[in-house]
Amino acid sequence: MFINEFAASLEKSGNFAIPKWVDFVKTGVQKELAPYNDNWLFVRAASIARRIYLHGMLGVNTLRTMYGSKNRKGTAGPHFRKSDAKVIRYCTCQLKKMGYLDLIIDKVEDDNGNMIDLSTKGKVITKKARAEMDKIATEIYKKLHPRN
16 A cells, blocks of 8 residues: 555656656566556655665665566576666666665775775665655555544
8 A cells, every 4th residue: 555655656746757668678587578557667666665764775786686586487497586677776766866765875085084985885765755655654544544
């Protein structure tokens, strides 16, 4: 329920740009077809935001593992395959442009006292996104548990 409500909120905002490739892309090498749902990209972005909200600092590679599944190829045994990184990167970039995600960068001081950016450690939810997600969760709770 929460993911669908948050996806509808992302869709209504109008700030989430839909790319041209959205109708043709698969979500992983283990999938045979593209998703059937017309707003699947909003649902994936909402799901990514929820996972980062719950688990804290996550990167693209960790999210690829979370969204991965078995690759079944006939008589050969199934093997785990990670999800497609392009879709996850695109969703995180759009959420970052909307102000819902922020990057955590690992910085180190060199010999001259200058700070050097080594790499990104992961993505975290901003206060704006946390407030929006909490508001949606509260609305869902009130719908499910009305006062007597």
